Amino acid sequence: MLDDIALFVHVAQARSLTGAGAALSLPAATVTRRLQRLEDKLGHQLVHRSARKFGLTSEGEAYFQAFAGIVEQAEVTARNLSAEMHELSGPLVVAAPTNISVGALQPMWTAFMRRHPGIRLDLRLSNFNIDLLEDRIDLALRIGPQQDQRLYQKKMGSISTAVMAAPSYLEGGNMPEGPNDLERHAIIAVRTIPAWRLSHKLTGSTCVLHLKGDVIVDDIALVRQFAEDGFGVCLLSVTEAAEPLEQGRLKLLLPDWQGQQRDIYAVWPTGRLLSARAKCLREFMRIYLAERPVFQGQLPTVSTLI
Incomplete structure (x- = not known):
């Protein structure tokens, strides 16, 4: 119903079913059908249909005044969010284990920030698993496979x-x-x-x-x-x-x-689309770990053996 209200607002602004269809990339027949569906749900006619003249009914004018600003703000917000999802700038909230992040992976974080200075990295370090949904984490690095069905996971490497x-x-x-x-x-x-x-x-x-x-x-x-x-x-x-x-x-x-190998995973919530920033870090981690044998399950050289 909300989509149909937005369509009605576009019809009122264009003062034409055909014009609204062109603005929304919809056939005129689809616009007519959806407008009729909205009117049936509301129990009111919103638009006077005439081949020579377009006009809103009194109920249509009231609905337009009530919803025009809301629809416009929602569409502006949607456009901004879409642009943000595709930009390599802005905040990126990441969870990772403390020990490996301040140790072996510290150079990786430094290299990523230097490569992408527009991304504001918010790195949440803990040796205990953070709830990615509750804490609104974009991407997490985890050691070992995850049993939580609410999470996607992709193996990045392994540690001996x-x-x-x-x-x-x-x-x-x-x-x-x-x-x-x-x-x-x-x-x-x-x-x-x-x-x-x-x-x-x-x-x-x-x-x-x-x-x-x-x-x-x-x-x-x-x-x-x-x-x-x-x-x-x-x-x-x-x-x-x-x-x-x-x-x-x-x-x-x-x-x-x-001993047992410990697999490294990139993890993110199933119900959330990955932003361009999160995808960028995931790919950066994959390449960084793939290029270093120690993160691909290899042991150190024989010089460290007894």
């Missing part, structure tokens, strides 16, 4: 996890040769990961270890720091440990084994 420890912890020479050897080592555990699932790179065989944590935390950055400080062995993503691995503060153990 590996067993590692500091050289200072390994000074005693008690090196683990296989996964089961980890049971006699000090373990730095993450509260949300009750078991370590390791897979053999060559055979594909898996080993699930339920290890008792000597230290248990719920923050990955603290796991890395405790490992660097020599408190034990940890299972950590290679992106989180990239710098200490490169600088020798951590070493990879069990070179034939690796």
Whole structure:
């Protein structure tokens, strides 16, 4: 009915059914049919139909005065929103995990802002999932597949996890040769990961270890720091440990084994059209991650292995 009211306003402004049809790119027959439908719903004739003269009835004049301004404002707003959806400028609200965003992905955010200075990036960082609908998030970066049916998701890459420890912890020479050897080592555990699932790179065989944590935390950055400080062995993503691995503060153990890969997803609400800005960031992330092996599931070079 609202669309038919807008059509009536255009008819009144054009003072012609044919003229309104031309302005709206509609056949005159369609304009006539929809106007008749509106009049039937309202129970009033709105337009005097005559081949020689156009005019509004008193009811038509009242409806025109009531709705002309509303229709005009709605159409202006719709045009502005449409233009904003297609422009690479304006606000973009993004949710992402804290640790990877301030660590391995920090250069990506910098590169995106430099590439698109007109986009005002509002980056909401949290290691807990933000409600994208409630917080009106345009696009989110998430680790792991999402079970929420209200969300679309597109895989962007993956991150390997590996067993590692500091050289200072390994000074005693008690090196683990296989996964089961980890049971006699000090373990730095993450509260949300009750078991370590390791897979053999060559055979594909898996080993699930339920290890008792000597230290248990719920923050990955603290796991890395405790490992660097020599408190034990940890299972950590290679992106989180990239710098200490490169600088020798951590070493990879069990070179034939690796932990579960953690897939990276771009996520957005199903009921919301992606703006040009959100699409731009999604494509930027896809290319950025695809060009870097560490975000495609590859482990660091052999120089970081023991």
